[in-house]
Amino acid sequence: MKTRITELFGIEYPIFQGGMAWVAESTLAAAVSNAGGLGIIAGGSAPGEVIREQIRRCKTLTDKPFGVNIMLMSPNADDLAKIVVEEGVPVVTTGAGNPGKYMEAWKAAGVKVVPVVPSVALAKRMERAGADAVIAEGMESGGHIGQITTICLLPQVVDAVSIPVIGAGGIADGRGLAAAMMLGAEGVQCGTVFLATPECQIHENYKEMVLKAKDTDSAVTGGICVGGAPCRQVKNKYTRRVIEAERAGKPFAEIEELTIGSLRRAVQTGDKDNGSFMCGQIGGMVNEIRPCKEVIETMFAQADELLHNKYKSLY
Secondary structure: OOOHHHHHHOOOOOEEEOOOOOOOOHHHHHHHHHOOOEEEEEOOOOOHHHHHHHHHHHHHHOOOOEEEEEEOOOOOHHHHHHHHHHOOOOEEEEEOOOOHHHHHHHHHOOOEEEEEEOOHHHHHHHHHHOOOOEEEEOOOOOEEOOOOOHHHHHHHHHHHOOOOEEEEOOOOOHHHHHHHHHOOOOEEEEOHHHHOOOOOOOOHHHHHHHHHOOOOOEEEEOOOOOOOOOEEEEOOHHHHHHHHHHHOOOOHHHHHHHHOOHHHHHHHHOOOOOOOOEOOHHHHHOOOOOOHHHHHHHHHHHHHHHHHHHOHHHO
16 A cells, blocks of 8 residues: 555555554564554653663664654653654654754754644644644544544544645554545554554553453543643543542642553553553454554555455445
C-alpha cells in the first residue's frame, strides 16, 4: 500500500507505532520498523541521556527509519529537541503543545516533523508551522485524548490541510485501517494493538489487562477536574479512586498526587490495583499475543482485501 506517507518516510507500510510513554522503547520501535512500519521511541519525561541511549540502541537493532515522540509540555522537551538533531533521528512526532520553536532547527537538520492533533484548528496551525504531516487522533485512543471521535475528526482534518494525514484512535485491524483510508487518511498510527506483542517490554500483567479488556472496560480520568488532562486506561481500583476524587471536587493538586507514578507502576511492576494501564477502546479486539510483523502484515492484507476486492460489486 503506497501513499505519500510511505514515500515521505521511506517505509513499506503506512503505519506508525504510537509514542506511548514508558512503553515505546528501542526494542518495540525497532521491531515495528523492521516489520515495515515506523517505530517510535517515546521521550515522555525521561532524562535526555536515557533517550539518547535508546536511540543509539535502536540503531543497533534496525537499519530502517524510526522516530522519537516528544511531549512538548514535558520539562525535558528542549533537551530532546536537541538530541534528535545530534543523533540524526529522521522523524519526530509531537504532542501536547506547539513545536514551532524547534521547527527551524529540525528542518535544517532534515528531521521530518509530524504533530499529533486533536482538532482541525491545531492541524491548520501545524501545517503553517511547516509540519510534514499530521496525526489526527480521536478520543478512542489510549492515554491522553481529545474530545472528538476518529470518524468525525479525521475527514475534517483531511479536508482542512494539504499535507498527508495519519489517522489514529480505535484502529487494531484491517477493517479500521480500511475505514481510515476511506475517510481520507494516507496512513494510520496504532498503539494498543502493539501492547500485545512479544517485542513490547511491558509487564506481563499489563498485557493480561489488555487481552482481557472488553469493549466497555476503559475509563477516562482527568475529564472532570479543572486543569486535568483526560486520559483513557483500563478500569481498575486506581481509575475508580481518581474518578471518585474528581466527582467529590477534590483540589487538583490532591488528584494529581494520585496519578504520580501510576503509569510506571503499570509498565514496570504490573500493579493491577495502583497502575494506570493505558489502553484504547479497541482493547476488546486485542485478544492474543502476536509479533509486530504479523500484526502489520495481517492488518494490511485484510485492508487490501476490503478496499480492492470485497466491495468491487458496488462500483
